Amino acid sequence: MIIEYHRPQTLESALQLLGRDEPLTLPMGGGTVLSRPGRERYAVVDLQALGLNEIVSEGNLLRIGALSALQQLFESDALQPALRAAAHRETSLNLRQVSTVAGTLVVSDGRSIFATALLALDARLIWQPQDREIGLGEYLPLRENFRGGRLISEVRVPSNPRIEIETVARSPEDRPIVIVAAAKWPSGRTRVAVGGFGAAPMLAMDGTEPAGAVQAVRQAFSSSSDQWATAEYRVEAAGILTGRCLEQVGV
């Protein structure tokens, strides 16, 4: 239950509000999750006035303002097609209009295509205060520790790796039960992230020797059984999808 609403005009005042001990105060992006009725009492700090919604391409780096909407990403020419498609598949059009990049990553679960894609791309989260940079892979398993006094201002994504994503779902727009995202840098570095189950996407491999990628992915799915699919199935399907992704990115 939201007990206070704030819309600060500066980053400093936002951080000041978020740094309060009481009441629990949370940063709000699009608000699609925090606006849901619930039992927990908290204050929200709406960040929309801070202007953190620009998408800037700088050399081999894509700097995505934390408050950029997913639909903004989908419509941006700065993103490669697979990443745009991942933003598109994340949720429906009306929610993409307001759901922000940072908010999506904060609440994403293992079935998030967008988070899986950014994990494959080794996206970095820029936290305020102090422009502290944390890899998405470090953040996802420790999200609960990141409450209080800080906010994500930017997501940095390398633009020189090529990324391809393959999924299995019941229908073209359904949330997938198997996700494989493979990114390959010009240097030969290859990262493969997987999703479709669990609390967050997982990194299956990162290195310059992709020969073991399929095996690594299969291993990542080895304990993936849930109500949606068995691990036996996911292991096999993910192995197939990994092969396809790697072929598409030129491995």
Added chain:
Amino acid sequence: MRVTLQINGKSNEWEIAPGDRLLDALRAHGVFGVKDGGCREGECGACAVLLDGRPANSCSMLAAQAEGHSIQTIEAVGEHPEQGWKKTAGLDVIQQAFVETGAIQCGYCTPAQVLAAKSLLAKNASPSEAEVREALSGVLCRCTGYLKPVQAVLRAAATLRGEAVPSISGAIPAPPELFGGGPVEPSEDEIGSADLANTGVGVLPRVVVSPKTQNFQTVGRAEVKVDAVKLVQGKPAFTADIEKRGMLVARVLHSPVAHARIKRIDAAKARELPGVAAVLTWQDLPRVVYSTAGQSDPTPGPLDMFSLDNKVRFVGDRVAFVAAETEEIADQALRLIEVEYEELPAVLDPADAMKPGEVILHDEPEYVNFGESDPQKNLAAQIRIDIGSVEKGFQEADKIYEAEYEVPKVQQAHIEPHVVVTYWDEDDRLVIRTSTQVPFHVRRLMAPVLKLPIKRIRVIKPRIGGGFGGKQEVLIEDVAAHLTIATGRPVLYEYTREEEFTASRSRHPMRVRMKTGVKLDGTITANEMHALVDTGAYGCHGLTVTGNTGHKAMALYVGDGPYRQAPNIRFYADIVYTNHPPAGAFRGYGAPQGFWPLERHMEKIARDLGLDSIDFRLKNALRAGELHPFSTAWSEGREPSPEILHTVGLEDCVRQGKAAAGWDQKYRNPAWHEVPGKPHLRKGIGMALAMHGTAIPYLDMGSASIKMNEDGSFNLLVGATDLGTGSDTVLAQMASEVLGVPVEDIVVYSSDTDFTPFDKGAYASSTTYISGTAVVQAAQKVADRLRVRAAGMLTARGGAPVAPEQIRLAGRQAAAPDGRNVTIAEIGRETLHYSNQEQIMGVASYVSPSSPPPFGAQFAEVTVDIQTGQVKVDQLVMAVDSGVIVNPVTASGQIEGGMTQALGYAVSEEMVYDERGQVREKNLVDYHIFRANEMPALQTLFIETYEPSHPFGVKAVAEIPMDGVAPAVGNAILDACGASVDANPVTPERIWRALRSQEAPGSNG
């Protein structure tokens, strides 16, 4: 806090709470064009507004967030063009296109769709079909299948560009190739590009028109729905779109456990909470056993439910009711109710339910049996039907085929949740304003529960935001009514989307064993189905739904030769209680559960025998002039009566459907099954036949009254319940056909137990047939008086005397053979004001002695990833014999929407429970229904027959599209890659497992 919101160009300063969602704030201030789908994750989109010109869900943002942004709602888009002396700009072009194309069924999501279209066309004057589908993809629609909304947007775009668009009004265009019996051939484009949804600005379906309809004036025309203009404006037409002073909000405490006795319940703290008006537990209410199934009296099922009980039987069962000033207070009160449960063992596998020693769900002494129900065995109902000599038939077979199939529990998922408002009126009569398919059954069933006589209850059904059987249940009316009785105040109770999944009704899941005896030439000698049915915790609809499984599916194939005259058919079913949420009515009403096993089984048999699967089906299928085999064995738990089938358009449906689907070019064509450059993909095509029913004979009654006004208009009052299907419109069309006036002169008022005559309600595909016949008969009585009065007026004016029977009613005139005429309006003035005054009025009722089945041929085309099992449905084509089509646009909308629901049944929809009885799906994200941008191509063909038992040759259309899609998809997957999946939905893992096992067709013969 105070906010200033810019809404529709005006500045509004509102006092809101920090946590108020924009949706809540808008509706609290009377902006009712914004609809609430009850979802908490923004998945349905019915609440969308344009935020700075882009569609955004008002349920998923705070009102405070919207400050500083431009908000546009449907209220500012367009309005009725004629408002007395005030002329307006009228409807927006997009709204007009939605009205004309039949894009509006229930209309609950229509405002959001219109806004989405407006946003698109503002930046893209020439959108492609894909772009339109993308624009509409944020709004779920459960009625239309999206085809007509897409067509509406394309049409509006063309109109805005100044282009001509094809006319929709007028008689059904019957392309020449559809006459003379020749099948319509698909174009090369259609054969090669199933990815296209064949959507253009043309709207009308292909129809093979019955020659007997050529003189009809209104019947058969694409008349605009009588409720379309108000729905496209987002008018406050739905149950919750009402403001009552002092109205309380109701909430229900639901059980967290699957089976328990309530040892102690203490609501004292909740009652003390400021803002709480009432808390009711089982100790506060009279103990009246009843059934929630909305069916004619006597209810054909056990009485096994109480408003509140001291026992809970599923996760989600009712524990207590709360009424409070706000939803937040009510929720807080729920948390203050102390409940101590004595947990009992739960029965979660229907196969365990009847085992000796199992826990008994219904040990209450008030339980009232119906038929074979036996609560000591957890048996809600049992069916044993033997037609002919089944064992002898098996002995005469060359091969016996046996296999087991499974169908899942699925949700109706109407976008408007269950919702009810109750209040005492000034005469101390209880008004129940409810989103129901069965207003008269609500009144009858609620009276004893509330301890009120029927005459002190008035049930009003406003527009319904979809029902699909879910609102044939008297599900929540008692909650609000008890709280109104307790508090004396109006009460609103709206289900959340989660409650729809945890505490509503669903389709009955079944495990079905098939056994079929066949001769080598393909003659079926005996056919047997045994169903184990999970009715959940209560028996509502269990008997009749399951009876329909046999009555519809198992009646289709009687065998050939001597077996055609004396078929051997067995249908056995055990309908058992479990600690799952109850099942109930869902469009199709048992038939889809029957056609999945039947049509998968037939496909396997045909393939094993090396027969053409369509020829095999038609060889054994029912034909005109034959006896409905179940008509002597089953009638909804009542006495059956033999029924001969007069019209069976099955062979024509197959012929036309094959041509439209390109069957001959694709089936057994190896090249077509390949996908160039993608060796892991295989295409497949499959089909299924279907038959359904039209109303329940000798039981269900519809009635109508028609009253004439002095301007030549008529008030048509019907108890029939339009739940978005367009029944008010087709009933008006039938009245207008008889009375010789345009549909706009028929003012329809429906479903108000105080003012409209009785009707059984909207179920069993009965409204056009049963209520329609009542309307025609009432109109004929009025027409008779019109002719008498017209003849008298013409004779009095001089010239040769005219006999009433010589008068023809057409074009708002009553005309003699020699051309003399009076207008209908003149008759109205004459009879109400000038001479021999009388109120011309007609009342009629109708109960049918027959239930003529519609028939259909369903075709499906798929692409399967043979490595992962992922399937994509590319095209669905259905050719339907529904008798004469009264309105081709509303009728094709029924087929398109039905096929889309059935598509979910085929590949994505199911409700899965864990070992504690907790459901996996609690929202429309996990429970995936198709969006506009992922739909396959849809095509509908109507093959008209002229059913002699109806005044205009009509049969039913609404439910049959639910029957064939899933098995046709299953058969197409088999065709694509050899994977034979016997449980639906056909998920990737199921296909993958079938591919791995590559089981042979289910033969042991």
